[in-house]
Amino acid sequence: MKQLLAILFENEVGALARVLGLFAQRNVNIESLSVAPTEDTTMSRLTLLTVSDAQTIEQITKHLNRLVGVVKVVNLVHVEHVERELMLVKVCAEGEERQEIKRTCDIFRGQIVDVTTNTYTVQLVGPTAKLLGFLETIGRAHILEVVRSGTCGITRGARALSVGSKGA
Amino acid sequence: MTPMLTADEMLVRALVDQGIEHIFWHPGGANFPYHRALSNCEEIALVLVRHALGACHMADGYARATGCPGVVMLTSGSGATNSITGIANAYMDSVPIIVICGRDSTGHSVSTQLDETDMIGISRPVVKHSYVLPSAMDIPRIVREAVFVATSGRPGPVVIDVPRSAYESKDKYEYVMPETVSLRGYRPAESGHAGQIKKALDALLQSARPLIYAGGGVIQGKASSELLTFAERLNLPVATSLMGLGAIPGSNRLCLGMLGLHGSCIANNAIAHTDLVLALGTRFDERAINDPETFCPQARVIHVDIDPSSISKTITADLPIVGPVKEVLSILNQLACDKQELQSKRNDRYVSWWEQIEGWWHKLSGDEHDNRTESNSEHIHPQDVVQVLYEETQGEVFITTDVGQHQIFFAQGYKFSSSRRWVTPGGLGTMGFGLPAALGVQFAVPQGTVVCITGESSFLVNLQELSTCAQYDLPIKVFCFNNGTLGMVNQWNQIHGWENGLLGYPESMPDFVQLVEAFGHRALRASTRDELKQAVSLAFSQECKNQTVFVDVRVDPNVRLLPRQESGFSTSDSSSVGH
Ligand SMILES: Cc1ncc(C[n+]2csc(CCOP(=O)(O)OP(=O)(O)O)c2C)c(N)n1
Ligand SMILES: [Mg+2]
Numbered sequence: 001m002k003q004l005l006a007i008l009f010e011n012e013v014g015a016l017a018r019v020l021g022l023f024a025q026r027n028v029n030i031e032s033l034s035v036a037p038t039e040d041t042t043m044s045r046l047t048l049l050t051v052s053d054a055q056t057i058e059q060i061t062k063h064l065n066r067l068v069g070v071v072k073v074v075n076l077v078h079v080e081h082v083e084r085e086l087m088l089v090k091v092c093a094e095g096e097e098r099q100e101i102k103r104t105c106d107i108f109r110g111q112i113v114d115v116t117t118n119t120y121t122v123q124l125v126g127p128t129a130k131l132l133g134f135l136e137t138i139g140r141a142h143i144l145e146v147v148r149s150g151t152c153g154i155t156r157g158a159r160a161l162s163v164g165s166k167g168a
Numbered sequence: 169m170t171p172m173l174t175a176d177e178m179l180v181r182a183l184v185d186q187g188i189e190h191i192f193w194h195p196g197g198a199n200f201p202y203h204r205a206l207s208n209c210e211e212i213a214l215v216l217v218r219h220a221l222g223a224c225h226m227a228d229g230y231a232r233a234t235g236c237p238g239v240v241m242l243t244s245g246s247g248a249t250n251s252i253t254g255i256a257n258a259y260m261d262s263v264p265i266i267v268i269c270g271r272d273s274t275g276h277s278v279s280t281q282l283d284e285t286d287m288i289g290i291s292r293p294v295v296k297h298s299y300v301l302p303s304a305m306d307i308p309r310i311v312r313e314a315v316f317v318a319t320s321g322r323p324g325p326v327v328i329d330v331p332r333s334a335y336e337s338k339d340k341y342e343y344v345m346p347e348t349v350s351l352r353g354y355r356p357a358e359s360g361h362a363g364q365i366k367k368a369l370d371a372l373l374q375s376a377r378p379l380i381y382a383g384g385g386v387i388q389g390k391a392s393s394e395l396l397t398f399a400e401r402l403n404l405p406v407a408t409s410l411m412g413l414g415a416i417p418g419s420n421r422l423c424l425g426m427l428g429l430h431g432s433c434i435a436n437n438a439i440a441h442t443d444l445v446l447a448l449g450t451r452f453d454e455r456a457i458n459d460p461e462t463f464c465p466q467a468r469v470i471h472v473d474i475d476p477s478s479i480s481k482t483i484t485a486d487l488p489i490v491g492p493v494k495e496v497l498s499i500l501n502q503l504a505c506d507k508q509e510l511q512s513k514r515n516d517r518y519v520s521w522w523e524q525i526e527g528w529w530h531k532l533s534g535d536e537h538d539n540r541t542e543s544n545s546e547h548i549h550p551q552d553v554v555q556v557l558y559e560e561t562q563g564e565v566f567i568t569t570d571v572g573q574h575q576i577f578f579a580q581g582y583k584f585s586s587s588r589r590w591v592t593p594g595g596l597g598t599m600g601f602g603l604p605a606a607l608g609v610q611f612a613v614p615q616g617t618v619v620c621i622t623g624e625s626s627f628l629v630n631l632q633e634l635s636t637c638a639q640y641d642l643p644i645k646v647f648c649f650n651n652g653t654l655g656m657v658n659q660w661n662q663i664h665g666w667e668n669g670l671l672g673y674p675e676s677m678p679d680f681v682q683l684v685e686a687f688g689h690r691a692l693r694a695s696t697r698d699e700l701k702q703a704v705s706l707a708f709s710q711e712c713k714n715q716t717v718f719v720d721v722r723v724d725p726n727v728r729l730l731p732r733q734e735s736g737f738s739t740s741d742s743s744s745v746g747h
Contacts, residue, residue, distance in 0.1 A: 010353060013300060014288060021292055062477035068297040068317055071353040163352050 003050050003057045004076040004083065004153050006161055010069040011037050011044040019046065019070065022063050028052050032085075032128075032150035043071065043163070047153045049128075071163055080156040086123065087131045088113070090145040091138055093120045101138065108134045119144065172340040175304035176205040179268075179330070182311035184211045185345050188239050190230065190611050191215065192223035196243020198270025201335045215611065215640065218632040220247050222604040224254020225630070227265040229568055229608030232591045233616075235390060237264040237318050238608060244270045244332075248287040253598060256294040258325040260595025261411060262388055264318035267291075268328045271300075287329050296324030297354075304334050308345040316349045321356025322475040323388055357474060360491030365499050368446065368470045368487055372402060373507075375444035377521040380404050381427065384411030384594070385449015385473060385493050392416065392587040394497035395448065401504050403517040404446075405525060407435035409456050410579055411594045412449075418563060418583025424525070428456035430576045430729060437528050439464050447471045447485075449493045451478040453595070472496045547724035548700055550574060550649055554581035556704050557619070557647065565617040566609045567591065570602035570626030572656040573729050574649035578621050600629025603646065607633055610642045617645070617708070624650040624677055624720075634687040637716050645707045646684075646718040651725040652677055659728055680720040689716040 009015050016035065023030055028050055035046040050057070057075065064073045076083075093101045098120075105112060105122050108130065114121035124131055128151055135143065155161065173181060179202060183191070192215045195203065206214050217223040220242050227238025242248050248269040258265045272284050288298050297317045299310050314326045372378050386395055392415055399406050399422050406416045407424045416423050425432035427439055439445070445467045450456075457463040460482045471478075471485035472493055479488045489496055554577055563585035569575040569592045584590050591609060593601040606620035627648050637644065649655075652674035661669070684691035690712065694700040700721060707717040 014292075014298070017289070018292060025293060059477065059481060066322075066475070066477055068351060068354040 001051065001053060001057075002077060003052055004081075004151065005046075005048045005050070005057075005061070005064075006074045006076050006153055006155075007046040007048065007064060007070060008038070008072040008161060008163070009044055009046065009067070010071070011042055012069065015044070015067075015069040016046070018067050019064065022060055022067075023048075023050065026056060026060060028056060028060065032148065034085075034150035034152050045161075047076075047151055049151050072161055074155070074161055076153040076155065079159075081153050082156060083127050083151050083153045084125055085128050085131055085151045086125050086149040087134075088147045089122045089124065089135065089138070089143060090114075091120050091122060091142045092118060092144055093142070094118045097142070101142070104134070104137055108137075110134065170342045170344055173343045174205075174335070174338060174340055175307065176202050176335040178304060178307040178341060178343055179311070179335075180205040180209050180212065181343060182308045182345065183239065184209065185308070186311055186315045187236070188212060188315075191239045191241050192217055192226045192230075192608070193241045194218075194220045194223050194243065194247055196245075196247045196270065198244035198247070198272055198332055199241055199268075199330075200243075202241065213611075215636070217604075217636050219630065220250035221254045221600070222607075222630055222633045222636065224251045224258065224265060224267065225598075225601050225604035226608030226611070226633075227267075228254065228258045228261075228263050228601075229591050229605030230612045231258075231263050231265055231323075231608075232261075232605075233566060233588055233609040233612045235264075235319075235388075235588070236612075237266050237315055240265060240267045242267065242269045244272045244287070245285050249285055249290060252291060252294065253596075255291055255325045255327065257593050257596045257598045257601060259294045259296070261384065261593065262323050263325070264323040265325045266314050266318055266328065267325060268330060271329045271331045287327065291327050294325070295327050296322075298327040298329070300329045301331060301334055304337070304339070305341050307334075308343060312346060313349050313351065317351075317354060321354075322385075322473075322478075357476075357491045358495070360472065360489040360496040360499065362499070364487060364489045365496055366503060368472075368489065369500055369503050371444055371468065371470060371487065372404070372446065376518065377442045377524070378402075378404055378444040378446065378518065379424075379438050379442040379467075380406040381409070381439070381445050381447045381450060382406055382412040382415040383409045383448060383450025386412055386415040387449075387587040389449055389474065389493040390587075391448070391492075391494035391497050394494055394501060396420070398497050398501050398504065401501065403515055403522070405438055405522070407431075407438060409450050409453065409594075410592065413579060414584035414587040414590045415448075417585050419585070426579055428453075429458060430580065431456070432580065433532060434525065434528050438525060439467075441524065442467045445469045447473075447483075448497070449473055452482045454482070457483065548694065548697055548721060550577040550651075550723050550727055551581055552697055552700060553647060553649060553721055553723065554578055556700055558582055560704050560708055561617070561619070563589075565589065565619050566606075566613065568602045568605040568609060568618070568620045569593075570620075570622040570629075571597045571599045572623040572626060572649075572654070573651070573659070573727070574621055574623045574626075574655070576656075576729055577649075599626040602626060603630050603637075604633045606644045606646070607637055607640075607642055610644050611640075618642075620644055620646040622646060622648050623655060624648055624652065624680065625654050627680075631683070634684065634689060634716075638688045641714065642716060643712070643714050644716055645712075646716070647707075648680060648718065648720050649723050650677075650680065650720050651723045651727070653725050655725075655727070656729070662728075674725075680718070684718040684720075689718055691718040691720065693720045693722070695722040 031049040033048045110122045110124040113123045223240045230238040318326045407427045424435040427435045468486040470487040472489040602620045602622045610618045681691040692703045694703040703719045
């Protein structure tokens, strides 16, 4: 089952390692993660995507809350939320195919951010499924390199994740 | 005026301000400079140990006996890594120790020096929290936070890594101890949910066969007297975990003993038949519950714990209450007080349930654990030792143990008069814990009688601390259950039909009397019951009041630990009786 955790934690040495250690200890693989400071730069926010059963993720969540440096944890799959991910793809684009690739890129609302005579680098933003759809459409044979930011998630509506009581 | 201090003076001053009175210390290049500041400090006694692991176990024993944090100071590299087992042991049993390590590099950079190790990384999975000292100015705040984190909520070990650069500098800093701790990510629950607590009391009153299951959290949370008041008011039977022994006096009529694999049949029967378990400060360890599927099959479970991650981990709680056990029990007591029907202590509540429990007592004709009849009467049986020691001490002494048959025989047979007297490495099962832990307890309670229960194999793991014991004249009493074998392991081997891998072991054992005498201590040997009685009365006599005494008790090597609920035991029905 897909799990998407949003974690607010102290922006300090070793804090991220403690968070990630909890997943490794329980033999849970992390599919993606994205982390950066928030508007309050003493605090970082991490969005972490993983596949695991409800009981395991519940236990990990409790242990995350136990960490002294973790301020708040929310599993976004339980609330209405928006997810976005950024991807840069370097594709082989030669001859007649250049047109076709450009068109596909437009359809997916991608932007070409770098060009050479035989490659395009495409920037794409959207839910992960859309990014994967693009890769599939372009086809493996044309893909030279892919880099993804990992999913970012935020709750819908006025409800915000901020320093308050833990684990709400 | 705020004093101006150097970093080493700051550290020592901060520890004094936090009420620290002992530091267990193993020196090296990366912590030696503190020695200067510490030797000028009258408030803190510096205890020079022989091994970093010994230091951690001492701090651990110290903390368990008092509830105050045990502090360890170590050097970098191997000095630090030798402490890992001790830290893990404290982590597993939720004991507040603070381990301060030196680090050779400056700041956060990792140098290539020979004994540089990433202590923060290595210890990460087994600490409650850890700090790298950012700068000397932060010392007071970090020491204060470390003490708070280690001792509050579910207690646990904290590591502080102090870079060499911090104390090498002669710079002076303003010493400012913050008035409060403010950690936005750490707010342990201060009280349980009032509505849930009320529901818990109602459930208990409606239940026909309730049972309290008390764990180490009752002891760590200093809730023993609240527990006794509550259990007596409602006439509730109490079973404990290994760590919970002493949570209620062992001789109290409400106490059914220890639950689990090596637990009492009464307690196991009770858990099989109960319709409502009130679990207090326990994590439902595997050895206590065996199979979660068959554990208390008919019961609803109320689980009170300060740590939400312990609740519904193995046994799903029907009524979870997150909060300090002491606080929750106080509220339960108050609520009970307000109820007319509960206004006086009554022995006639849950009558038929008690009849059932007493029925098991009778069926087992007294002491179910007594399996001495099956052993060769020539030898001393481990249970003889427990009995003789109980007769001599009446549950009033502090007991530390190692790991093995001797530990479990003791847990089964000794009745503790109060909490914080049973110091055993329950979670990690760390052989070598008993001796250094006994030293730590003796430092904490200089007037108390401290007894270390060990096996010949466990004793060999940390015997270097006998030298520390000599240096500080600690009059601990060590009883070594010498069966010439790794009893506990052997028993498993026999049960599973594995080959005996211990050939040559008994023949390779040293002469323990000579060994201990070489450290300058008094050592005795007991090979018969009469010698055992003499040795015990001598050990606790006025003559030996100020001496470390070691007794090499030759116990029957062919004894099995009974009762032992067979693996896969469901605590269901009386099938567990009579093993
Ligand atoms: C450090 C450590 N290593 C290994 C074990 C596994 N182990 C558990 S009990 C035991 C034998 C203990 O022998 P002894 O101290 O003589 O106690 P006995 O069971 O004979 O009373 C061993 C090796 C352990 N618990 N701790
Ligand atoms: Mg042995």
